[in-house]
Amino acid sequence: MYKVKNSEVNHIPTAIIETDKFKTITVQLQFRSRMERERVTKRNILSKMMVKRTVSFPKEADLLKHLAHYYGAHLTSNVSRKGQDHIVSFSMEFVNDRFIREELDVIGEMCRLLHDVLDTPSHYDDSYQDFFTKEKRLYRNRLRSMKDNRAQASFQAMLDVMFDQEEYKYLPHGVLEDVEAVTLDEIKEEHARMMADDDIAILVVGAVDDSIKYDLQKIVARNGKTEVAHRPYPYRPVDDVKRSNDTQQIEQAKLNMGFRADVRDLQEQMAFNVMNQMYGGSASSLLFMNIREKLSLAYQIHSQVDVRNGYMFVMGGVDPGNVETAENAILGELEVLRKGEFDTEFVEEVKRMMKVNRQEVMDKPKGLTTLEYNRLLQEAHPLSWEERLEAVDREMIMEISRKTALDTVYVLTRSDEDEKN
Amino acid sequence: MKRIDYPEIDESVYRHQCDNGLDVFVIQKPGYSKKFVTYTTKYGSMDDHFRIDGEAFNVPDGIAHFLEHKMFEKEDGDVFNLFSKYGANANAFTSYDRTSYLFSTTESFEKNLSLLMNMVEQPYFTEETVAREVGIINEEIKMYQDNPGYKLYFETLNQMYHNLPVKTDIAGTESSISEITSDHLFLCHRTFYHPSNMVLILVGDFDVEPLMQYIDQHQGGRDVDARPEIERILPEEPKDIVNPRSVLEMDVEETRVMLGFKHHQDRTDASARLVRDLSMMFALDMVFGEQSEYYYELMEKGLIDDSFSFSHIEEAAFSHVLFAANTEETETFTEEIRRICEAVKDSGFFTQEKLTVQKREIIGDYLSSLNSPEYIANQYTKYYLDGYDLYRLPEVIDEITINDVEKHFIDVMDSRYMVECILKPHG
Incomplete structure (x- = not known):
């Protein structure tokens, strides 16, 4: 279906994923650094500025027209978190020239443009000040508008309580309070650090061959290999369960619960992953089937995990009168896993679903780049992903769920006054 | 078969x-x-x-x-x-x-x-x-x-x-x-x-x-x-709107505004509706998209941010255009949208050059969407039920003229049939 060729281009690890099933080619660059509060806000502003104006296209509209001319090429940036790391990625997706009825060197031009994108911040001067001020305003507004999304705002509030003194409470998209103080000079310095110190990787997916390396060489160069160790946050045992409540004039309460698990290696990470799917991560999970379908306690209920760091979060939308009942029922389902009150068939079913989901990810260009990037970062393990999944059994699920402890409960609900109205 | x-x-x-x-x-x-x-x-x-x-x-x-x-x-x-x-x-x-x-x-x-x-x-x-x-x-x-x-x-x-x-x-x-x-x-x-x-x-x-x-x-x-x-059986729908303005209050941080331009349905045939839908998509992008000078004007004035969006909805029984933005200056925003809509009419704003750029872009978007089986199944269904063929879309796009774009914009963006709705924090 596809073939992966790993190599280095200008000392940068590169994975070329050859497949002709897509109509587009995607070139992606990943920049990885340690997740730190001082860094994330600047990098969010920087990465957005980078994909909007370049030295060759100093006006946003001109850059967009250029991309449109190349048959609607998409230039985007994104931020995310992996383990203790913050990742900034730049993607260029463009149409395979097989579908273009004219002479146009799309790959060559898109790689040249990516070079322009990565190089431009080193030319930032006073003439970029207005642009920078505008981008700060847009960024601040994006962060502010998240507060009107109750589910998102209450999840953030839960993280604030759970990770009070830990870096994890900062989301990869930055901190609203830090935006104002950032200067253009700091943006330029952050860019210089990113280009010099970050661990970079290049990923390509589409109907390409080795000759694309010639174009990739134009994007970015390094004198030697830079490696940033990739590791998770250390495990912290839970002392007492932390609780916090807020009220707003809302119809439906948001119940958020955070758990910590002592996850030691890749095999345990896999067991934790399977356990989450059984608990609340899928439509056949205990939370979905029992809390939503059987007890009608919630319309929305699901759990998600950060497997590398060993955190699990449960999010539910419940009737304000049912918060306590729902919380107890949610914890009751975790007991089911701990006591092993489930059959092997359920474990196998969830594993099969995970395998299917992984195969489906491979049908998306960005899914393939994500898988290959994870493979580049992962420590060596004697078993493949499929073999580690296969190895997970009942006992492993019981063991990992016993090592998973409730840390924080955060509830956003309706005040009593609103209840009376 | x-x-x-x-x-x-x-x-x-x-x-x-x-x-x-x-x-x-x-x-x-x-x-x-x-x-x-x-x-x-x-x-x-x-x-x-x-x-x-x-x-x-x-x-x-x-x-x-x-x-x-x-x-x-x-x-x-x-x-x-x-x-x-x-x-x-x-x-x-x-x-x-x-x-x-x-x-x-x-x-x-x-x-x-x-x-x-x-x-x-x-x-x-x-x-x-x-x-x-x-x-x-x-x-x-x-x-x-x-x-x-x-x-x-x-x-x-x-x-x-x-x-x-x-x-x-x-x-x-x-x-x-x-x-x-x-x-x-x-x-x-x-x-x-x-x-x-x-x-x-x-x-x-x-x-x-x-x-x-x-x-x-x-x-x-x-x-x-x-x-x-x-x-x-669909009820008769008058051409007029119900109310030109409405204000809601809610426990929120930000003020939002939505504008709707109701377009009286003449129940035209499927292919005419498809042409109108595509023409309006091109027209709105030309006037309000990120490649337009008006977009930057609104941005410079601080009236819009990334929350700004617009869309044309074309269904068998109704069609309308919606604008949405988070902004404190709702009145100025509405006035500006109205002013821009009038300014581009009969001013030679819609050009072949703009349309060519739009068409190249849309063909690229369309091809990259065809990477996704979900997109294909859902859109194929939608187009089929509406009486068209998703895979013939490039041919229809090719035939859209700048006159179609201008004509439909003038026809649909009639401020007599515009409503303004505001949602703001309590107090």
């Missing part, structure tokens, strides 16, 4: 009609592991008043969506679970004019396909299961009530439309869904889930012949009533 090739975009489709009237399309995606299937009835939230073989029926709001939820439940349990058992992800959704059931998988394909067909074709409702569903859907309705964007959207529709059911929440209201009985559900299922009112679309890497035989055999084995004569 008929094979249709589209060499320009390197796609092929197999079409077949079963004896009971069901239309089946198999869309080949060589090299894909995933197989994605949608089974769709031309029945949505707007179909609440209809006549079957001459007899008229009025059913409670939200019933199409309610029925969608209930189809997953059978006498021996939840079908959702069975899909998972066979390694498939299943889902469903209801819109104004259709209800789709879908699954994707990379294994046990035939088992999942027959599960989907049986689930959709064989209803099972009891008074008890209906009553339990009311609780679940009430929570869903409440969840949307806390969503400021959703609230503002329905407020805008309510200020635009007097009678059309488009103004009613697809899920209905707490009171309307409590009126739903199992008799209503059986009636709607019998009427609208008849094979002649449905389409089955399969996207993936298939062995087509045996797949069509399998479907044919399944459909041939069904005991299907005679095709009902369905007449959908």
Whole structure:
């Protein structure tokens, strides 16, 4: 279906994923650094500025027209978190020239443009000040508008309580309070650090061959290999369960619960992953089937995990009168896993679903780049992903769920006054 | 079975009609592991008043969506679970004019396909299961009530439309869904889930012949009533809007504004609607998109940010344009949109050069969307039910002229039929 060729281009690890099933080619660059509060806000502003104006296209509209001319090429940036790391990625997706009825060197031009994108911040001067001020305003507004999304705002509030003194409470998209103080000079310095110190990787997916390396060489160069160790946050045992409540004039309460698990290696990470799917991560999970379908306690209920760091979060939308009942029922389902009150068939079913989901990810260009990037970062393990999944059994699920402890409960609900109205 | 090739975009489709009237399309995606299937009835939230073989029926709001939820439940349990058992992800959704059931998988394909067909074709409702569903859907309705964007959207529709059911929440209201009985559900299922009112679309890497035989055999084995004569009754909708301005208050941080331009439907034919839809998409992008000088003007004035959006909605029964933005200066925003709409009319703003750029961009977007089996299945269904072919879109795009773009913009963006709705924090 596809073939992966790993190599280095200008000392940068590169994975070329050859497949002709897509109509587009995607070139992606990943920049990885340690997740730190001082860094994330600047990098969010920087990465957005980078994909909007370049030295060759100093006006946003001109850059967009250029991309449109190349048959609607998409230039985007994104931020995310992996383990203790913050990742900034730049993607260029463009149409395979097989579908273009004219002479146009799309790959060559898109790689040249990516070079322009990565190089431009080193030319930032006073003439970029207005642009920078505008981008700060847009960024601040994006962060502010998240507060009107109750589910998102209450999840953030839960993280604030759970990770009070830990870096994890900062989301990869930055901190609203830090935006104002950032200067253009700091943006330029952050860019210089990113280009010099970050661990970079290049990923390509589409109907390409080795000759694309010639174009990739134009994007970015390094004198030697830079490696940033990739590791998770250390495990912290839970002392007492932390609780916090807020009220707003809302119809439906948001119940958020955070758990910590002592996850030691890749095999345990896999067991934790399977356990989450059984608990609340899928439509056949205990939370979905029992809390939503059987007890009608919630319309929305699901759990998600950060497997590398060993955190699990449960999010539910419940009737304000049912918060306590729902919380107890949610914890009751975790007991089911701990006591092993489930059959092997359920474990196998969830594993099969995970395998299917992984195969489906491979049908998306960005899914393939994500898988290959994870493979580049992962420590060596004697078993493949499929073999580690296969190895997970009942006992492993019981063991990992016993090592998973409730840390924080955060509830956003309706005040009593609103209840009376 | 008929094979249709589209060499320009390197796609092929197999079409077949079963004896009971069901239309089946198999869309080949060589090299894909995933197989994605949608089974769709031309029945949505707007179909609440209809006549079957001459007899008229009025059913409670939200019933199409309610029925969608209930189809997953059978006498021996939840079908959702069975899909998972066979390694498939299943889902469903209801819109104004259709209800789709879908699954994707990379294994046990035939088992999942027959599960989907049986689930959709064989209803099972009891008074008890209906009553339990009311609780679940009430929570869903409440969840949307806390969503400021959703609230503002329905407020805008309510200020635009007097009678059309488009103004009613697809899920209905707490009171309307409590009126739903199992008799209503059986009636709607019998009427609208008849094979002649449905389409089955399969996207993936298939062995087509045996797949069509399998479907044919399944459909041939069904005991299907005679095709009902369905007449959908839509209320008369005046050309005028209900109210030009409305203000809501909510416990939110930000003020939002939504503008709606109602366009009087002349119930034109399908291809004319497609031309209008595409022309309006081009026109709005030219005037308000990120390549336009007006966009930067609004941005420089601090009137818009990334929350700014606009869209043209073209359905068989209605069409309108919506603008949305988060801004404190709602009045200035509205004035500016109105001013820009007037400024571009008859000023030579719409040029061939702009249209050429737009067309290149849209062709690229279209081709990259064809990487996704979900997109193909959903859009193929939508276009098919509307009377077009998704894979012929590039030809239609090619034929759009700058005159089409200008003419439709002037026609649709008439400020006499504009509503302004504001949602702001309390106090």
